[in-house]
Amino acid sequence: MRFIEYDLFAEMLCMGEREKAGIFKPCCRTIRYSQITGALRHKFNNKNLHAVGYLVKENGFNQIDYLIYSPRNRFVKISKVPLQVEFLRNVKGKIFIPIVENEIAALLPSEFEILMGAMLSKGFGLCKLCKVKEFEPKKLKRGFLNTRLPEKYKELFGIRNVIKPVYGYLFEPDEQNPLTGNYILSLFEGSEVIAPDFLIEDKKEEKNG
């Protein structure tokens, strides 16, 4: 399978870890399948698009920041408890799209913009994607997965073997009605796999205090 690699840039990105989990909204530290695929399908209106991504570990990029805001319930005219939202500044990521059919390569321009993540109305989530290359992964590597993707699509991304899975669930919208859907069993970052090297984490990220 051939893949298209894009660099993703965004000024501010909020990829919520959960719908709601108390007053703190953590941000996901990888670009999960459901998020990027949803954004691409919305942009290009093509259901055969699949993609995963990750955030690069380069100095100055992907800095964590926080925003405190109080969402207002317009229906009952009440502001809710203030939330602390974690987001990323100066975002740089890598996106990989498998060319499942020839039209995919033709469909995707070398540069384009998408909207992704939460708080779009607050100016978050505008991402610019710049094509880097088309390639066929040659090397398979054993290591820890750097993204999240549905288990059923693991072959599509060239994952040959799952040695030690870390499971979770990703949301999959219903094809007819994207506002509904199901959660599907997925491989999460940290799963030990044999996969193309772009899906493998270089080494465990060090957390900042």
Added chain:
Amino acid sequence: MDNKGKSKKELIPEMHDIFKITKYGHIGPPYDTQEVYNLIEKFKDYIPDNRTWQGIIQHHQPVEPDTFLLAIADHLAASFARPAGTTGESQFYVYKLWNPPADKQDVRLHTEEAMCELFKFIKKEPTAEEFFQTYQKILKSRPEDARPGLNITSLYIHLKLTGQFYRLLKNIYEEDLNKIKFTNWEEIKKIMLSKETQEWKLKVIRGRILFNQKPIRAKDVNLFEIITNLIDEIKNKYPDNLVFFVGNEFIIFLNKEEEFSLIVEEISKFGFRLEAIVSNSRPIHEITKPQWILTEEWRNYQKELPKTLKPPICQVCQMAEATKHWPVDFIFEKKDICDKCRKLIIEKPFYEVFEYLCENDREKLKDLSEDTTLEDLCETCYHIRSKGIRLLKLKDWTEIKGIKVIWLKLTLDFDILNISLNELYKNYLNSLDSLGIKIPKETEIRFPVISEFTEDYNDFLISIKQNINDLFGENIEFLTNDLFCIKIEKLGEVMKILQIYNKEFNRFFPKFKETTLCPIKISIVAANPKYPFFEIWDILENTKDDILVALIGRGQMRVKIKNLEILVRAYEEGYQFSKSALEKLAKVAEISEALAYLTLKHKADKDYKTYEKMEYLGLDFKSLLVFAKIMEER
């Protein structure tokens, strides 16, 4: 299974080496000497006619099923495979590799009166527990094997493990045991070897109970208690199979695949997964060497997860469908509220329902009314949450302005423990070698040494807990034995904790300050009480440093255990930093660490005096900065 309440006629394997606490050592063939015959003759009226006495005198040359089994259990619980060819005088003190004794006294029973007391004790047909209680001091200081170089585990640990292995094998192989024909000793010896090296097999499982997803909120820290309870449950169900357990990790010997499946099922019930190394069935003589476990692969074991879940998904574990609404369902299910209020809870929107409740119920539900977050939970997470808020003090601390909390976690790395113990053992043998004492080099660390260490590690945890409790009193929340939350006023209090840690580390494990790697880690995170727990847990869980101090938003200090003494001394002596010099160095280091190093060594630099003083602390630049911040808030 404990011997408490067991028939006194049953063999008590823990007592088989009872004469090792005396100057006689072994009695019974093939060790009988004239001295032993005289002893037996003298106290013959005290000798009980029971299975335990048969075990004492027969365990080196068994002639019947129970003592045959005892002999095998004795081999398995030995620190070494009885190497021949050692030299040097016997040493009747335990040389703990991590904490060699200052006092090398021989505390065995030597006098006539003490021997008489011992025989009277045997005559009473005591339980194993009574035996351990009565002779604990001698049992813990007398080595299982007194030969120099082999004296690294106590008789106490050896006897405890012998008891465990005896019952474990008896449960599995009793039928096979009864088929053995006991003819002569040479034949029995061959059968014994065959059972140990070929026929009798066990699986070894090294497991860690892990979260599928990170615990997200401090109110769900009940999860840690559940992990402790799960290990306790395994311990209660398989008391003789479990040979190691610290924190969320355990090592267990099992016979059947089904037993393992049951453990996995139990762990999965609470939404955890088991990460484990599972061996094939191996001959029992191989299983007590932990080395091979280190080279095997970890796999995940959990019950099969559903391919799809219907929304809403549980907001805590994210691994199951949410069927409960927190706290609405919880309040509705409460038995002590009136029917009218119960009805209101489901009829009115949650954020305004408290206005309508009767005064009595409003007071009862005060804590829940403050938590206005509504959550969808699965049955398991709901059940865990319903057990009550574990961190009541933390909840109060979030109301106080200007305070910080420290989260403290102690961790034991089993892999590094093995490496370090082997390193220390090599050093010990080399030190004996230089004294002309020869030990066969085949020797390697076995489970009895690990068990001996674990006893000390647990005492270390208790002692740390006690010391911290004495210092911080009411300002502590203990989550488990190795995870605490402490309220502090100033960051400088972090150093008080490191002072305690250093003192206790020196008391229990001084030799780990000399090894290449240290198996014990401490991580401390200082944060605002409202700081999200899941971020804190991420730091506590993933530390690879001997000592990690993370000040949220202000950096991390990484310290090697061998530098802790110097750091604590610097704190006690009120070490003063030149802040500007330090910041200059940090800025340089951001551009180039090599350039920063040159700056540090540059004698003409105006801040050289500060740098010279700092260097001996053994910290990197970033850690130095954090140390300076801590020292500023003494």
